[in-house]
Amino acid sequence: MYASSNWLSFCHADAPGRVGAVHTGSADRPQAAMPVTAVESMGNSFYQWHELLTARGLPSPGPRGLMAGQHWGYHTELLHDPALSHDEAAAALLPELRKLAADPATRELTGAKGQDPVPCLAMYLGDRTVGAFQRAGVTAPPVLLQLEAWIPVPDGGWEGYLDSLGYKRSVRVRRDRRRFEEAGYRVEHLTLDECCAEAGHLLACTQRRYGHAADAKVLTESFEDQARAMRGRTEVFLARTAEGRPIGFCLYYVWGDSLYLRAAGFDYEALAGAAEYFNVVYYLPLEHASERGVRRVHAGIEASEAKALRGGQLHGLWLLDLGEDSVLNGWDEQVAAANARTLRTLVGDSKTVAGALADPALADLL
Structure with missing residues (x-):
């Protein structure tokens, strides 16, 4: 839903000219697609990656760049034709995302200086998509942002x-x-x-x-x-x-x-x-x-205990730097420590929240 043309039209009305999508295949028959947003400044604090990274004691590429995802919804989806696997779709999209980050038009939209590609970060990815991009060649470690709840029906x-x-x-x-x-x-x-x-x-x-x-x-x-x-x-x-x-x-x-x-x-x-x-x-x-x-209700982020008490299963949402020369390369241990601190804060002392964690990667952090 958050990757639909309807929702992206709403995001476009809020940030004209900055919201769109990258796709592979032809325009009338795309094979894989993902929303993108050119970020010069971000009013929504949940999407301000520079502040989120620095608050965790991690290096940041700066506040401007290309974001894989839309700036409302807190859930970024990679779409693809059923004939493709999720891994194949990520492998096809990654070079297209990096190509767009290197486009002078993107640099102009973000207000970035110099001639280098702007940073290219994906936000609010699920564990499955993070893994697909890593297998496609992304070397930066993922940074835990939030927990989202899905309630099975x-x-x-x-x-x-x-x-x-x-x-x-x-x-x-x-x-x-x-x-x-x-x-x-x-x-x-x-x-x-x-x-x-x-x-x-x-x-x-x-x-x-x-x-x-x-x-x-x-x-x-x-x-x-x-x-x-x-x-x-x-x-x-x-x-x-x-x-x-x-x-x-x-x-x-x-x-x-x-x-x-x-x-x-x-x-x-x-x-x-x-x-x-x-x-x-x-x-x-x-x-x-x-x-x-x-079959399921997406209850989103925040209020994890209330959602877990009502049947919610909690999954991690991650930031992933898709650039070839990410400032997070080589920071695996520090990122893992930051992720553990974030998760402990999100879980608190709630056994209910800890028991509702559905991703193996999350359980390993506790």
Whole structure:
């Protein structure tokens, strides 16, 4: 979904002329493809690789360059024709990415000085794609950025999901659902263009709660851009009080066999303390997913324990320098130590999070 033309159109509206894709094969029959972004500066701190590397005590190629990936979504996918393996697609794309990093037009877009290729880094790659690029010839060690959660949707609908959680966790979910229903909220299933203003207001409330400056009008306009770019594929659960006051929303996309949770916000002053967050963001989409044949829910980054308690399996998301002369070459031991520190911070003292780690590479770091 985050590599779709729809989503990249939304990213392009936010950064005109800087977002596109690299592909192999012909334009009408591409064989392998990956989103790219020319980075001169990055407003989204989760994508500021220079700050992320230096904060870990690692060398950085500087803040400008070519990013394999898009600057919203925190999940970068390598797409390819089914006739190609993932390794073959990575091997075909790597020289094309490096060629684009050496293009004078890319250097001009990034504002880089000199004549050398600009840095070429991929962000928020999964373990499988990291391995494919390494086997294709990338020599820099991968740097752990975040954990993302995928929640499997088992057979048997909602009851099947509850059974998959085990007795204690299913009791908690049933209690949360009962409290939400008893609170008397009215839940509407809408498209984003039907509720951009409410979504902008509620997201601004959430951002302010956590100390971030937020302008509801700017967020509303961003949602309007997203609704236009996604062309009717947006879906929203919007919860209101009995009097009609909006108290919470969750924006998501169903794409293929997956449901992608995208954004959520709440008016905390109006909540009744009835597990509104978990109901609107997890339970309603999960119940809906099971009715539509969806096999997994992408719950994204952050709040790993809450997601693990609700069946989430946690996977690593990595930064990988794709350049031939990466500043991280030869820093394998230091990167491994930094990755272990990052993972310990992300896991904390939670046995639930540690138990939900799904990648062998992560388990080796603990």
